[in-house]
Amino acid sequence: MTGKIIRGVGGFYYIHPESAEKDMLVECKAKGIFRNRNVKPLVGDNVEFEMLDEEKKLGNIQEILPRKNALIRPASANVDQAVVVFALSFPKPNLNLLDRFLLMMQTQDIPVTICFNKCDDQKEEEIQAIVSQYRSCGAEVLVTSTVNGTGMDHLRKVLEGKTTVMAGPSGVGKSSVMNLLFPEAQMETGEISRKIKRGRHTTRHTELFCIGNQTYIMDTPGFTSLRLPDVEKEDLRHYYPEFEEASNACRFLGCVHINEPDCGVKDALEKQEIPSARYENYKQFYEELRQQKKY
Numbered sequence: 680m681t682g683k684i685i686r687g688v689g690g691f692y693y694i695h696p697e698s699a700e701k702d703m704l705v706e707c708k709a710k711g712i713f714r715n716r717n718v719k720p721l722v723g724d725n726v727e728f729e730m731l732d733e734e735k736k737l738g739n740i741q742e743i744l745p746r747k748n749a750l751i752r753p754a755s756a757n758v759d760q761a762v763v764v765f766a767l768s769f770p771k772p773n774l775n776l777l778d779r780f781l782l783m784m785q786t787q788d789i790p791v792t793i794c795f796n797k798c799d800d801q802k803e804e805e806i807q808a809i810v811s812q813y814r815s816c817g818a819e820v821l822v823t824s825t826v827n828g829t830g831m832d833h834l835r836k837v838l839e840g841k842t843t844v845m846a847g848p849s850g851v852g853k854s855s856v857m858n859l860l861f862p863e864a865q866m867e868t869g870e871i872s873r874k875i876k877r878g879r880h881t882t883r884h885t886e887l888f889c890i891g892n893q894t895y896i897m898d899t900p901g902f903t904s905l906r907l908p909d910v911e912k913e914d915l916r917h918y919y920p921e922f923e924e925a926s927n928a929c930r931f932l933g934c935v936h937i938n939e940p941d942c943g944v945k946d947a948l949e950k951q952e953i954p955s956a957r958y959e960n961y962k963q964f965y966e967e968l969r970q971q972k973k974y
């Protein structure tokens with residue numbers, strides 16, 4: 680039989696069998712031959728397993744099917760995309776945190792959709808002031824509200840049929856979004872929220888929730904800070920699609936767009952062709968990476 684690992688705890692893996700009901704889970708150990716090959720099963724892995732006890736739903740993983748990808752953070756396999764939710768109003772959007780998240784996903788080659796939620800209590804100019812910063816960051820940008828339903832159909836389409844890492848600071852509306860989009864998964868999303876809350880004080884395990892046909896959401900604890908991914912400071916600029924065109928005008932080939940003279944990116948910044956908040960965060964990340972390498 681084939682299925683997907685949705686949770687792994689202490690050497691046990693919980694498998695959702697292909698085309699089984701959403702709630703059906705088989706508890707498996709991994710005694711298969713792949714253990715000799717030094718591969719550790721990950722949440723999100725598609726596996727071949729045998730049922731050992733039909734009644735108690737116990738089984739054994741025999742084979743890990745080829746992975747599309749493997750993420751380090753959150754530790755998982757076969758993730759299609761990430762949706763990161765930030766509130767436009769409260770909690771006030773921390774764009775530095777958002778840029779850290781974008782970078783973390785970009786370095787792992789995971790497409791991101793940014794969901795700016797709670798647009799119902801913001802003025803259009805204020806929404807645009809934030810959204811326009813992200814117009815060419817490489818991520819899709821959605822403006823949503825669970826109060827008046829703005830953007831919800833679009834978000835549903837983004838999620839359907841995919842495995843999505845759902846992330847964002849606490850209180851931005853992640854559970855509300857899930858409850859609105861997948862009301863039949865009400866129980867599970869309530870659980871997501873509870874687990875996130877409990878998770879603040881205990882070790883957490885990555886976990887997938889099946890919310891529809893071939894549709895999985897990975898809950899992640901609401902974050903308040905994010906470490907920068909392990910990139911060379913000179914490579915950081917390559918994760919900013921908004922610099923790409925302007926950097927053709929830089930005098931130096933290796934220009935990192937900070938202190939160099941005749942820098943196309945800084946010129947573009949002055950002309951407001953590059954969003955200033957994105958650039959300021961870039962500079963800060965560059966400095967942070969420089970400091971890290973010193974020690």
Ligand SMILES: Nc1nc2c(ncn2[C@@H]2O[C@H](COP(=O)(O)OP(=O)(O)OP(=O)(O)O)[C@@H](O)[C@H]2O)c(=O)[nH]1
Pocket residue numbers: 796797798799800823824825826827847848849850851852853854855856872875901
């Ligand atoms: N005005 C407004 N409030 C919202 C919206 N979506 C959620 N909220 C409110 O924001 C608060 C937090 O919502 P949750 O859905 O619990 O947020 P969360 O991201 O799941 O939070 P954690 O479970 O702490 O990670 C609740 O009081 C919601 O009613 C929205 O679109 N507009």
Ligand SMILES: [Zn+2]
Pocket residue numbers: 926929930934935936937939941942943944945
């Ligand atoms: Zn430059």
